[in-house]
Amino acid sequence: MFKDLFRTKPKYVTVRPQAVSIKQDTSAGLWQKCPQCMNLIYKKGLEKNYYVCEKCGFHFRIGVWERLRQVADEGSFEELHTHLASENPLDFPGYSDKLAQAQEKTGLDEALIIGQAAIQGNPCMLAIADFDFMAGSMGSVVGERVTRTFEAAIEEDLPVVIFSAGGGGARMQEGILSLMQMAKTSQAVERHNRAGLLYLSVLTNPTLGGVYASFASLGDILIAEPGALVGFAGPRIVEETTRQKLPNGFQTAEFAMEHGMIDKIVQRKDLRHTLGRILSLHGKGLVPSA
């Protein structure tokens, strides 16, 4: 995109809160209906409350810039590898149009941004996925960016924090190349792991398919937002295949935690603090002098 071609080097990009996009937005007015409790919520209040319904705790989906605003220290984010552009390697019918539409809709060039940031003073490599960009699915560019996130972290001796929202899993329009990103990213995770560095994976609603079955579930510590859908096969596929009624709460973060798949469920308002604490516990500053 043009903005990338002649980019001045912004050592610290200012967070762009105007790019906030809440999903399930049914009205253009001052009020937002909560899809869970059906209450009308005053939008200004919603923004202050991390886009969480005050009545029932429903976590609205948020875009990458709002996420950044919520978790990263202000002014700490330096976006990296913005210059990768998706192609249509399989000449998949309609893919180029879909990419253009997604770019239009989100203002992003792809479904994931990466960069260096600090969380409560703890430096880290940070990647954030945006569900609004083709359901946060992973094609070559997302896979490459995730891989470079870990590579940069190894280079800089930093922990990695990733917010996944890959409901679309591996992006089918790039066929086998999307599938191969599962391998590539998992291998990058393991290189980083073998360098003795921390990887915090935060699963946001929804994290499914090839994203969950690769880098997203390989964190040292797995955190999920309340109610987030987390699993491999989507609930509809499971229902259609098994012709069984799905149990209550199937594939929610709470379900995953009960079944031993994640470490912690953290309210959005507590995320910054919890991430900061964990990062600091794994920081270099704390090694005992013996």
Add this chain to the structure above:
Amino acid sequence: MFKDLFRTKPKYVTVRPQAVSIKQDTSAGLWQKCPQCMNLIYKKGLEKNYYVCEKCGFHFRIGVWERLRQVADEGSFEELHTHLASENPLDFPGYSDKLAQAQEKTGLDEALIIGQAAIQGNPCMLAIADFDFMAGSMGSVVGERVTRTFEAAIEEDLPVVIFSAGGGGARMQEGILSLMQMAKTSQAVERHNRAGLLYLSVLTNPTLGGVYASFASLGDILIAEPGALVGFAGPRIVEETTRQKLPNGFQTAEFAMEHGMIDKIVQRKDLRHTLGRILSLHGKGLVPSA
């Protein structure tokens, strides 16, 4: 024991088939009743058939020398560390008498013999437990012998084959010292593992408690005899604790295999051949010249 004190060095001890002891022996006569199908079996035939009921496949318990006869190459066994004698470190009431009775009953000094042997031409360190000696339970001497088996195997660059029959688990009469044998033996297994050597664990009826929850379940490959009882808590304890009816076949080898806990169930008549094949597949002779 006296025989050990003035021991000529028998490079290869002859196998002592006269020490064969089959359990569930109810008659002193020519016929043996099968406790499973209740048929009367001609004892001579039973001996030829590896002490397995021809009618129903029931595997009678056998003593260490019969086991040796069935699996090891004739004349290949060199018994090691015969000179360890159990004490009564806790002054546990009645323990010394029980030891003496067990020695009397089995002709063994302890519940496990160890030595170097060959199985179908493949050299290995071999340990065999005898259920008739205090239910094959593990006290200090059994733990020490198992540990030395692995240490000798590391020294000699050999695989280990162990026949467990530790229905009594850790021997309570030696208290905490028995419990510590679980640690000691598991650590010896792992040292051997880290030396890149093979450990075949053969679970015979019954292998429970602290024996199962330490070295016996840590084999690279776990083999069990058909119908052998395999588990941690004995079935009576489980029944009493849970007050539930135990499922059919609970804790049998077949049950353990279905639940992913063992690799293979092997009929007694096939054991020598299967062990030989596996040992040979892991032998040094087969490394490709590239």
Add this chain to the structure above:
Amino acid sequence: MRNGLFEWEKPLYELELRIAELQKFTTEEDMDLSREIATLEKKADYLRREIYQNLSAWQQVLLARHPKRPTTLEYIEMIFDDFIELHGDRCYRDDPAIVGGVATFEGIPVTVIGPQKGRDTKENIRRNFGLPHPEGYRKALRLMEQADKFSRPIVSLIDVVGAYPGIEAEERGQGNAIAECIRQMSFLRVPIVCVITGEGGSGGALAIGIGDHILMLEHAWYSVISPEMCAQILWKDSTRASDAAEALKLTAEDLIGLGAIDAIVPEPLGGAHKNHQEAGANLKAALRENLGALLKIPEDSLVEKRLARFRRLGQWREKAVVVSEHR
């Protein structure tokens, strides 16, 4: 499909019937029909090539699903000696949908693993139609890690529509099991040859598909998603699976171009199910060649090469970035 024959094979089948008839005449009635037979044979040869060398992507998918296609255990039987199957994940269950064990390949000890479809309805039910649960992947990983311990090469034979999308599979962490398998398999220090022998469906195939050399049988398919599901998602119409198959570029020939696989193993004309022995012999020859080549690579560089192989996969444009240093 009727009698194991596809619709598109019908003209050929009828021709073959007529040839057989004429041959019967020749013997029974003592008539010399050799010229007529030769003509028809020639025509059949032509038709055979015409049909089998111009299969559409969807036809290849159907062929890869032929119920008489050799299964993993049949390939193992044909190719390896002294196979000893090993069981269990040491955690929850032995998954019959994935088999594995140790064997020798021309005298060399190897570990071989792979999903196993049933050869009849009863076996299919027992093996869940070859759709693995997480414990299947955990078993496969356990056996592969043992191969690593004993410096045994690994052969992974892949024929799986996908990991089972069931309630219990999700409960026991299907996604996590697949991710762990991919991760750990990538770093094993022994040579790994993967072969897509039939179907290579998505993460369920990739989980055991991380190899140094990745081969594919001529009529196998390998894709990020099954054509049916792709059509369902894209066009809300699973009957357009044929279009999806085309679009997904899932045939061996497509995939070699995209760098996802390294070589194609030829099948008997008409598919592996037409001649199991020949299919087995072809695969054996390919394994001989590929294992031989891998065994020559020093252990130290094997993992790095493997990682590099996957590192470069993907396609994107790297746009020029002009960095002006003024502030």
Add this chain to the structure above:
Amino acid sequence: MRNGLFEWEKPLYELELRIAELQKFTTEEDMDLSREIATLEKKADYLRREIYQNLSAWQQVLLARHPKRPTTLEYIEMIFDDFIELHGDRCYRDDPAIVGGVATFEGIPVTVIGPQKGRDTKENIRRNFGLPHPEGYRKALRLMEQADKFSRPIVSLIDVVGAYPGIEAEERGQGNAIAECIRQMSFLRVPIVCVITGEGGSGGALAIGIGDHILMLEHAWYSVISPEMCAQILWKDSTRASDAAEALKLTAEDLIGLGAIDAIVPEPLGGAHKNHQEAGANLKAALRENLGALLKIPEDSLVEKRLARFRRLGQWREKAVVVSEHR
């Protein structure tokens, strides 16, 4: 036991009641009873020592089971800062009977794990009375392996009657999970301090009991088998648990003599339940000392020392073997 008081504490309790009464008089009626009170206090002091320093093995077992004894999470709360609980075995279930996570101990990051009994009936049911399933041990091992990755010392707080002897626990490989935990914990390259804080029952305790330093609270017990089960097996009479407790040598003092533990952490007079804060402070002091000592040992020699520590455990006679070389 009534009102959290043991039978053998009754004389002391009555004395304490009388002292309290006299003190009440002193204030309410403005009478000087200080001499009488002093006499009784002296008597009470004597009685206290008499009772609590001469507890039988069985009394110690009962004391270690006192329902108000501090639980693992309470110790964590008192001793560590910034505890973040982590969950799950990544395979089947998060077992509430074992807790674990990361925290700091006087500024040093550590991993802390331990079985957790319920503090009331409801919590006891949820936590299965602190009796772990295999997934509990698998979770503990996962967290300890992470400690190893990040070079964090491990503190294992042990209070468990035993691994749960249930049908599902057996199905999911209780024995295997314990053995793996023992095996892997033995080879972790970070300092490990284990503390038997209450009950140390058999393999279920040993599974997370492989440490460089193994401490034990004054009134805790640690044994190869519970006294009740031992009595049941030996004498078919579980009411003889008291005799079994004696015979098993399961008190801290016995065990230090047998080399199974390294040090005893003093409890408040009468047991940890009498004064949680004091119990916590004592344990904290012991951890400070022991972690401090271990952090000075070079990482390379830590595992070897740990293995040597267990290697020598056991007691046997090594008989002279005269080998005559004639044949």
